[in-house]
Amino acid sequence: MYTPSDFPPFAVTVDLVVLTVRGDALCALLVRRGEAPYRGRWALPGGFVQVAESVEAAAVRELSEETGVSGLHLEQLGTYGEPRRDPRMRVVSVAYLALAPDLPVPVAGTDAAAASWVPVGEASGLAFDHDRILGDGVERARAKLEYTALGTAFCSAEFTVAELRRVYEIVWGVSLDPRNFHRKVTGVEGLLVATGESTSRDGGRPAALFRRGVAEVLHPPLVRAPGP
Amino acid sequence: MYTPSDFPPFAVTVDLVVLTVRGDALCALLVRRGEAPYRGRWALPGGFVQVAESVEAAAVRELSEETGVSGLHLEQLGTYGEPRRDPRMRVVSVAYLALAPDLPVPVAGTDAAAASWVPVGEASGLAFDHDRILGDGVERARAKLEYTALGTAFCSAEFTVAELRRVYEIVWGVSLDPRNFHRKVTGVEGLLVATGESTSRDGGRPAALFRRGVAEVLHPPLVRAPGP
DNA sequence: GCAAAAGTGTTAAACATACACCCATGA
């Protein structure tokens, strides 16, 4: 144990699945690769873990570099370590999932030709095994919306119940009853904090504005159900 | 990008959280370290990922080496990559969770002084950051029992409803109503397959014996509730 | 017979769904 032959040349990277709700679609942040391999292909943003930084810190740093924002919800998604997933060398990649509100079009990353929001339904043929990582991230996000308060992570600081409902409808691809959804989310203690303000930006009667509360889990959970 | 300086000397390992229900306690498989650092301390079994093998394959291999069994449920738990978690060098470790029936006392591993089942309540002061990894594994196991069929992974090939209930009671640390539990698990389609046999090994009226079914998820989930 | 555990039936309360209905605003 612990002889030099035990330490083959591994590189460790982080890959980021950054999701947002834009228009009518769940979108992922992708970058166009400027170098071989997979030059010109879409890929997940990411990069190498530095010697002195934790893997988590590398994810936070890359996220900030690619989106220009910080403070997003960030959680580890999984680690992908097949021997030939990168044709040049042995790379083990730790994937992270971030949920973002509808940010302005992201700045082009430091070493990426272009960065853009792409609807997840149109994102395929990505570089490396990123199709699979993105799929895992979307699946995780869908599942977490059921029993955690993460739906609010897709909303801006102040939001209406209808805006939160739209997040659920788009991420799950279903229709939800506005009346029952309203009662459900306002009934979960600690999920929403009323600001006292209201807005009529959605048309019709002004809706109350809320901020995220402290609740992390949903009791009872919201359950996916088909609509009309 | 991709210059030699991007590849600092990372070692990649796997660590295994192997859990079982033994007697009245949830137990983890631990090994006594035979070498520095942390010589003499309890640690999670694990080892280095080989150059040509996938991370998942390394976990399967180590599990088989440490327990002598294969075919257990094995899932990725998370990756731990703090810079100083191993005092000698930069090590990134991918942790896996395995759930096992009450196996015979494990064989001593190839490079471990001793291997033993230790109740998770008594397992602290482990080597490296293994306290945290073990805690995360136990938490994951508890959560997964709610909405997946993994409780049966703790049972031997043929088991009674009462034995499955004991798994839930011990892992969650609660009491469950035997009548309602029986109705619930036998009502989930594909969870249990009746063998037609019965046993009176638990005393009282003989209980029907079941095998694991094909169901992976529980609809509806079992929910933790406090008992008397 | 008695204790112990398996398994079934029943009931009341909690919850979810569907939808009727009223409210507040912009055009």
Place this chain on the structure above:
DNA sequence: TCATGGGTGTATGTTTAACACTTTTGC
């Protein structure tokens, strides 16, 4: 005044928790 979306009330059906009760074994 009408269209649009916000929000409340309520009837109906489903799920669940609690527990009374019957069954089948060992001693």
